[in-house]
Amino acid sequence: METKYTFKDFQTDQEVRWCPGCDDYVVLRAVQKALPEMGRKKEDFAFISGIGCSSRFPYYVETYGMHTIHGRATAIATGVKLANPNLSVWVATGDGDAMAIGGNHFIHLLRRNINIKIILFNNEIYGLTKGQFSPTSLIGQKTKSSPYGNTQPPFNPGELAIGSSARFFARIGGNVPKEQTDLFIEADKFKGTALIEVLQNCVIFNDGCFTHYTDKEVKDDKQIYLEHGKPMIFGKERNKGLVLKGLKLEVVTVGENGVTEADILIHDAKESDPTLHLMLARLHYPLATGIIRSVEEPTFEEREETLYNKVKETSKYKTVDDLFFAGEIYEVK
Amino acid sequence: METKYTFKDFQTDQEVRWCPGCDDYVVLRAVQKALPEMGRKKEDFAFISGIGCSSRFPYYVETYGMHTIHGRATAIATGVKLANPNLSVWVATGDGDAMAIGGNHFIHLLRRNINIKIILFNNEIYGLTKGQFSPTSLIGQKTKSSPYGNTQPPFNPGELAIGSSARFFARIGGNVPKEQTDLFIEADKFKGTALIEVLQNCVIFNDGCFTHYTDKEVKDDKQIYLEHGKPMIFGKERNKGLVLKGLKLEVVTVGENGVTEADILIHDAKESDPTLHLMLARLHYPLATGIIRSVEEPTFEEREETLYNKVKETSKYKTVDDLFFAGEIYEVK
Amino acid sequence: MITENNQAKQTRENAVLENVVIRFVGDSGDGMQLTGTQFSDTSAMFGNDVATFPNYPSEIRAPQGSLYGVSGFQVHIGSVNITSPGDSVDVLVAMNPAALKTNIDALKAGQMCIVDTDEFNKKNFEKAHYDTNPLEDGSLENYKLIQVSMTSLTREALSGMGLDNKAVTRSKNMFALGMVYFIFNRSMDHTIEFFEKKFKSKPELVEANIKVLKAGYYYAETMEIISTTYQIAPAKMRPGTYRIINGNTATAWGLLAAANNSGLELFLGSYPITPATDILHELTKHINFGIKTFQAEDEIAGITSSIGAAFAGSLAITTTSGPGLALKGEAIGLAMMMELPLVIIDVQRGGPSTGLPTKTEQSDLMQALYGRNGESPVIVIAASTPENSFDYAYEACKLALEHMTPVILLTDGYIANGSAPWKIKKTSELPSITPRIAKAGTTYNPYDRDEKTLARVLAIPGTPGMEHRIGGLEKDKKTGNISYAPENHEYMVNIRAEKVKRVQDYIPAIRSEFQEEGDLLVVGWGGTYGSLSAAVSQINNEGYKVGHMHLNHINPLPKNVAETMKKFKKIVVCELNKGQMANVLRMNFPEFQYLQYSKVQGLPFTTFELTERFKQLI
Amino acid sequence: MITENNQAKQTRENAVLENVVIRFVGDSGDGMQLTGTQFSDTSAMFGNDVATFPNYPSEIRAPQGSLYGVSGFQVHIGSVNITSPGDSVDVLVAMNPAALKTNIDALKAGQMCIVDTDEFNKKNFEKAHYDTNPLEDGSLENYKLIQVSMTSLTREALSGMGLDNKAVTRSKNMFALGMVYFIFNRSMDHTIEFFEKKFKSKPELVEANIKVLKAGYYYAETMEIISTTYQIAPAKMRPGTYRIINGNTATAWGLLAAANNSGLELFLGSYPITPATDILHELTKHINFGIKTFQAEDEIAGITSSIGAAFAGSLAITTTSGPGLALKGEAIGLAMMMELPLVIIDVQRGGPSTGLPTKTEQSDLMQALYGRNGESPVIVIAASTPENSFDYAYEACKLALEHMTPVILLTDGYIANGSAPWKIKKTSELPSITPRIAKAGTTYNPYDRDEKTLARVLAIPGTPGMEHRIGGLEKDKKTGNISYAPENHEYMVNIRAEKVKRVQDYIPAIRSEFQEEGDLLVVGWGGTYGSLSAAVSQINNEGYKVGHMHLNHINPLPKNVAETMKKFKKIVVCELNKGQMANVLRMNFPEFQYLQYSKVQGLPFTTFELTERFKQLI
Numbered sequence A, B: 001m002e003t004k005y006t007f008k009d010f011q012t013d014q015e016v017r018w019c020p021g022c023d024d025y026v027v028l029r030a031v032q033k034a035l036p037e038m039g040r041k042k043e044d045f046a047f048i049s050g051i052g053c054s055s056r057f058p059y060y061v062e063t064y065g066m067h068t069i070h071g072r073a074t075a076i077a078t079g080v081k082l083a084n085p086n087l088s089v090w091v092a093t094g095d096g097d098a099m100a101i102g103g104n105h106f107i108h109l110l111r112r113n114i115n116i117k118i119i120l121f122n123n124e125i126y127g128l129t130k131g132q133f134s135p136t137s138l139i140g141q142k143t144k145s146s147p148y149g150n151t152q153p154p155f156n157p158g159e160l161a162i163g164s165s166a167r168f169f170a171r172i173g174g175n176v177p178k179e180q181t182d183l184f185i186e187a188d189k190f191k192g193t194a195l196i197e198v199l200q201n202c203v204i205f206n207d208g209c210f211t212h213y214t215d216k217e218v219k220d221d222k223q224i225y226l227e228h229g230k231p232m233i234f235g236k237e238r239n240k241g242l243v244l245k246g247l248k249l250e251v252v253t254v255g256e257n258g259v260t261e262a263d264i265l266i267h268d269a270k271e272s273d274p275t276l277h278l279m280l281a282r283l284h285y286p287l288a289t290g291i292i293r294s295v296e297e298p299t300f301e302e303r304e305e306t307l308y309n310k311v312k313e314t315s316k317y318k319t320v321d322d323l324f325f326a327g328e329i330y331e332v333k
Numbered sequence C, D: 001m002i003t004e005n006n007q008a009k010q011t012r013e014n015a016v017l018e019n020v021v022i023r024f025v026g027d028s029g030d031g032m033q034l035t036g037t038q039f040s041d042t043s044a045m046f047g048n049d050v051a052t053f054p055n056y057p058s059e060i061r062a063p064q065g066s067l068y069g070v071s072g073f074q075v076h077i078g079s080v081n082i083t084s085p086g087d088s089v090d091v092l093v094a095m096n097p098a099a100l101k102t103n104i105d106a107l108k109a110g111q112m113c114i115v116d117t118d119e120f121n122k123k124n125f126e127k128a129h130y131d132t133n134p135l136e137d138g139s140l141e142n143y144k145l146i147q148v149s150m151t152s153l154t155r156e157a158l159s160g161m162g163l164d165n166k167a168v169t170r171s172k173n174m175f176a177l178g179m180v181y182f183i184f185n186r187s188m189d190h191t192i193e194f195f196e197k198k199f200k201s202k203p204e205l206v207e208a209n210i211k212v213l214k215a216g217y218y219y220a221e222t223m224e225i226i227s228t229t230y231q232i233a234p235a236k237m238r239p240g241t242y243r244i245i246n247g248n249t250a251t252a253w254g255l256l257a258a259a260n261n262s263g264l265e266l267f268l269g270s271y272p273i274t275p276a277t278d279i280l281h282e283l284t285k286h287i288n289f290g291i292k293t294f295q296a297e298d299e300i301a302g303i304t305s306s307i308g309a310a311f312a313g314s315l316a317i318t319t320t321s322g323p324g325l326a327l328k329g330e331a332i333g334l335a336m337m338m339e340l341p342l343v344i345i346d347v348q349r350g351g352p353s354t355g356l357p358t359k360t361e362q363s364d365l366m367q368a369l370y371g372r373n374g375e376s377p378v379i380v381i382a383a384s385t386p387e388n389s390f391d392y393a394y395e396a397c398k399l400a401l402e403h404m405t406p407v408i409l410l411t412d413g414y415i416a417n418g419s420a421p422w423k424i425k426k427t428s429e430l431p432s433i434t435p436r437i438a439k440a441g442t443t444y445n446p447y448d449r450d451e452k453t454l455a456r457v458l459a460i461p462g463t464p465g466m467e468h469r470i471g472g473l474e475k476d477k478k479t480g481n482i483s484y485a486p487e488n489h490e491y492m493v494n495i496r497a498e499k500v501k502r503v504q505d506y507i508p509a510i511r512s513e514f515q516e517e518g519d520l521l522v523v524g525w526g527g528t529y530g531s532l533s534a535a536v537s538q539i540n541n542e543g544y545k546v547g548h549m550h551l552n553h554i555n556p557l558p559k560n561v562a563e564t565m566k567k568f569k570k571i572v573v574c575e576l577n578k579g580q581m582a583n584v585l586r587m588n589f590p591e592f593q594y595l596q597y598s599k600v601q602g603l604p605f606t607t608f609e610l611t612e613r614f615k616q617l618i
């Protein structure tokens, strides 16, 4: 490439049709800013989505894309990537699309570790169908389909994902474009299935559901932004930290009760044992954001490629015709 | 009930049609022995299955049952239980039925915590369709559909289940009827979704896949049978044990290097934090069997019942007619 | 259609009309749905017959002023029988340029167009892709244009109340409604009461809305811009207690009534999908009746949980729309094979695939009949109006429970969202429902059949002595055990088909409306009843001899369909698809020739296009 | 049918036959499939025409000796054209009482029944529900019963080799095969070579099997139990190189050929299901050709991953059977809407629901045509013999790629598992395939269409300058962007249908075989070709004038169907369902009257039942 792309190169001519104030706009912009940084040609991306507000995403990214059917984005992306491993394949999906109707393909994609990036727009609601509870809605949440309060305990996407063998899991607020851009670039660098959960505010049907974590005022105190190799420190004053007490994570204050920075856990996203990552994914105070887990292993397509090379080498048949004429054939004169 | 049932009361007139030597026979017998111990009437059970060798199960249990379609047993059982909470509802399902085509319903049932018992016949193969790899088959496993070796990393059912919020998870060998019977009785006592993974040998298509754990010779050394409140001790000599080193489980020998029984971890199946349960579920040496996790929480149907009572109390409408005639009505004369 | 009987009263003309079509259009945020509903409710209570048609954008909140963000609500009221919301419009209320642009074509020449001039500014012209100001460029000269600064007048009316700009904008729809109430000589009482109830705890909102409503009313009365007001007399309707109801609510209530009358608990397993979701919403509100609604993880779990509930003895329902029905195919086959009662409701929308999800269409008929593997006939019926959705939902339950088979009920986006007066039925007035449930203590064979209906009997788990297993494999005709025997399979395939066929004995005969014989028989089914009936009525008024046979029962068809068709020279099948019912008739009655009139635009038929077509055909 | 031209040779009679049907039956573990395959391969190599039909139990390993555990393999060989495995049997080899009991009815009176007397003991009588020994109770007196202690003789033959009992039992099928080889004057060479290859690394197994084979052969030769041997001359077949192939393998290979000739990578997304799984197995073996097979988590992921691959430029395939097709409906609609090339193969089995999974049926036709929401026509074709499954798989790919649409290929369990000689086609002999792929550097509009075919062009991701988005919502006819415009929707619905319709110009005309005009036209489709052809051939031999029109192209139908039908006085549509093709014809050609002959027993038609029926109808 001669000239570097800017985010404008990834804008389409389509009018963006989300509700004014929806966090989806933030993610779109963050993606459009991240793509030029990935050192790939514009035509080498594919954005695949299902159905939902967030699934309109591909229409707005100037590259190849498919807006498909509800819940199947991960499975369709699987086919795109396997058929054409050179593409950088991205899935845009909602909490309903990915974890309600699409739950099966979601967990199987994570299990297989295909090099696909999933942006999960978690707004804890079905937006497009105008506000029913989703598999991440909270107990007691009042929605159109739970007028007296939701009775279904939610999934924690991080726990479900790591339980399905996710090797890359990150979480990020819906209102922090800069951090999102960084995360998307990191996800692209990761070789394997990468899941990025965005805490996306739906201004219409679930406004403020993440405010207690993401509001500018409280964000630094209520979230911990994890970085590999760095101590788990957070807080406006950057004086809170996480330590391990037995099998529990505890919040301590540096400088209090003799705690020093050296006592604080160092984040190791690359540890293959998921125990600590799961504890972080489960944490409510502070809420863990950033890259929680990032463990490279052979991808499915690499395993397939290896197998192909091996079988090709040893195969008796160079052409399809060889096969047709091999073995038990006979002549009729 | 006057007279107590025996296992014979739960035998049907149908010829059992599994392959000679299949572990499914063992499980069937164990279930038939467990049912009389549950203090329920024979007609108050329902066994629901999908499709697969193991899914033939309901035909052989003399109570209510349905042999349905592939992958949907958990969803159908959900309807049975919600419609009729008095029933003791059991699902018989294979690794393919539950975790391939049925993966979505499986994780959602676990999330919702409906009081249903799932017996997962994990033989790491599709039996009924004559031997394709399943989502629990190992990398490299040669099957009809992976003649050069499987390339898809497997699920660990325990990890997937607990990642989906499973509150009860147990694992047991396919060849230990007595332990199975005990487990089924315990599962019945548990209030909530209970998953019992049976390591079931398929003599035809995947013979011996668990032998290194389940063979009589090695069983005591390679498995640890967990019991709530008891130390995590195993081994033919009962001198091996598990201790926690940081975030890793380690095997130690009691009497060596100053290790005493007091150092050994005590199994707490009822701890609501799943961290240690997940570590146990992931363990390869020894393989954890018995009840790994058993944490009671309100079931979905209880939450629904509570809601119903609340809404009923406050509702304006006593009858459907009340509703029809309420609000904006008008008379035409 | 306005037929003016001029009767000058006071200084203004006051015309008496038989019926009138009013369309309110504005931004999604402009409250057009509420405005329309208020007008239609008020008119219904006044005694008019009423039909309504809401039409909203597929976006949740489209940008203000945009063309695709226009939301509309059409009301057809009359002193005569009203069967459809009407095609062309007599009064158009357009709150901004985008609304005007996208709706003006529907307004009849010479008729009234009321606009909020405050919104006709450069910014909004751009958004609506207007190059010039339509109020000034002469493009509206064929209409009676009524220009009102509604926003400013609303602001004025509210001045001193300390409300912010947003509140002002939000209530200007009441100004429009007030004006329309005046124009049609309607009382404001119903709407005033409505606000008093709705904002019980926010008296300032009650006050504001009423103020604006009255301001609009008095403005129209006072200013010399309205030259004619109209009178629409009460319609002759069957005496009784009425309410305005939309199709989805009527469907939900039909299910409630069936649960009540069958003595079973209702279980709904469903996954949200437009335009069916409101049935789930409605039923969920009423769990106090001991019904159970279960929002499942997907459509397959929706139906399969219902199958479980059916086995366990509930009145089992699943609701969906086209793509969801496709996903349920395999499970419908299972229910059919196990011969369990199950009601599947498909509120059809524009297809194929995701298609036009917020638009109407009738293109799932073949899918309903054939969308699953093997020979698997089920009962298929269709509702044809918002209000009879109640009856067909009820009948679907009755047929499922009494004949032990899945029943597919087809409705569509048009009747699901449209509304009309419903003469309320008491549950005690409805036909009885007798579920086929085995009584404890009798001997039980799961596949024993009733001699007449061929329906089997259900033994509910928990009943002692009736333990049994059923499944999706072919089963022995006697024992119900798995059977691979060739003749048994053929026998069972036949008997399952025969069971559905015999439902003919339990459904009413069909009849041709307007004419029992004649030159043309218009055949329709499902949600097009209103449009077809209006068109056939009109063409008969014009002296043609045209009948209207409208099918609600599709599989099986009523017994006398052929007999009914025989009496006409020509048959035209009109449907919002490419001819699916025509093909069903060809399969069943190949001895007739079927003309077709198809429309696949996501829209209902109009009277005009229908009558034109009928005339060509005769 | 044995037409004996007695020609006594040596001491024994040696009859020359035109064709003969042999059925090998025994326990699942008795190796009947191998035995039958060896016999048919040897006969084919000798020059006979051949058709085979395996029939195994649905259980994986049923208990030994049980009735439902019987496994069979039927071979029909001839010096004449053989189109079906034949109905009734000339030689029955029954390895145990259960096998005898479940198969004896198929044996023609007076014909040869060979049994292993060692297995006729009390235990096995019980398992087979025989009250008395059938070899002694006179029940077999109408047959030429040949009693051989095969197990003992096998044990003897192997004595001294140190093999265990299991090995003895396993090879006794070779004793039977040896005998049959002698009876039909067949060489043992092919089978000997087979074992030499198969057990290359286990010479003791090679030796054992050959020993037993020869023992059987010489036993038959030596002992005076075989009074007649038979000669079946080579058939007149088109010269060339042949192999015996079953339908599933032929299907898989047709796909391989299409991938090769289209220059695209093949991608198969599939989920195992009987009887389709073998296509997945076969393709997976050949990943060395650069093809990709993906065993997905379910049918939906099977097809949707293929849709992804199609978008990415692969030749995309998904394989399944009835219940799986039901699950794929929604996704087929998506592919249809996006106008992507995709081949969906449905190997039909007995339905509805799980039905009779190991049996054959043709009851997915309507599902293939209509099993999804909205107006969503796709191409539907059907293979009709094991060997032409190759051609139709190939054609399915060609049509999909050249017309940019999903294509459903229907086969069935009968032709999928049956086998027949295939004159091998070189890939270079096949018609070319030209996928519609946009070339970099040209201007690209995703929904620009070819004038003749109306097919759009695919721009493969990775091609610079052609970035675009497609989806399941209705799209603008020009830009491909989302469009809710009413007329555009109707236009797009019509053009998608028209595109499929125009495929008529690219498929061959149909013709009626045997007679081009006459009293009766037998119409069939798909896998019944062999049975119908055999029956029509026979009835014409008997002097009737009956034609046979067999449809492989179903949507669209060939152009000259009506013309072809017109030439017959009566038409009877014969199918293994309740009349689905008859209804398709009624929809398309309502001007004809269609008689029907349906069979839904999980079994193919027999010549006898067909000819009887035809005679009744004429």
Ligand SMILES: Cc1ncc(C[n+]2csc(CCOP(=O)(O)OP(=O)(O)O)c2C)c(N)n1
Pocket: A051, A052, A053, A054, A055, A069, A070, A093, A094, A095, A096, A097, A098, A121, A123, A125, A126, A127, A128, A129, A134, C271, C272, C273, C274, C299, C323, C324, C327
């Ligand atoms: C097969 C099918 N089922 C249901 C729907 C209806 N539907 C569309 S989007 C959606 C859920 C949207 O929620 P989510 O995935 O969280 O996305 P969001 O709109 O919140 O971004 C549903 C239920 C559909 N389009 N197709």
Ligand SMILES: Cc1ncc(C[n+]2csc(CCOP(=O)(O)OP(=O)(O)O)c2C)c(N)n1
Pocket: B051, B052, B053, B054, B055, B069, B070, B093, B094, B095, B096, B097, B098, B121, B123, B125, B126, B127, B128, B129, B134, D271, D272, D273, D274, D299, D323, D324, D327
């Ligand atoms: C919709 C559908 N897809 C596929 C199948 C074919 N099928 C039946 S059982 C089965 C898998 C069986 O494996 P598992 O669930 O592990 O059970 P097992 O036989 O090993 O006990 C498959 C793929 C089917 N019957 N229905």
Ligand code: SF4
Pocket: A017, A018, A019, A021, A022, A023, A024, A053, A054, A123, A127, A128, A201, A202, A203, A204, A205, C060, C061
């Ligand atoms: S409904 Fe919610 S999620 Fe959807 S566009 Fe609007 S704000 Fe965003």
Ligand code: SF4
Pocket: B017, B018, B019, B021, B022, B023, B024, B053, B054, B123, B127, B128, B201, B202, B203, B204, B205, D060, D061
């Ligand atoms: S195939 Fe395997 S799992 Fe199935 S019955 Fe036989 S041994 Fe058991």
Ligand SMILES: [Mg+2]
Pocket: A052, A094, A095, A096, A121, A122, A123, A124, A125, A126, A127, A134
């Ligand atoms: Mg959401």
Ligand SMILES: [Mg+2]
Pocket: B052, B094, B095, B096, B121, B122, B123, B124, B125, B126, B127, B134
């Ligand atoms: Mg299995």
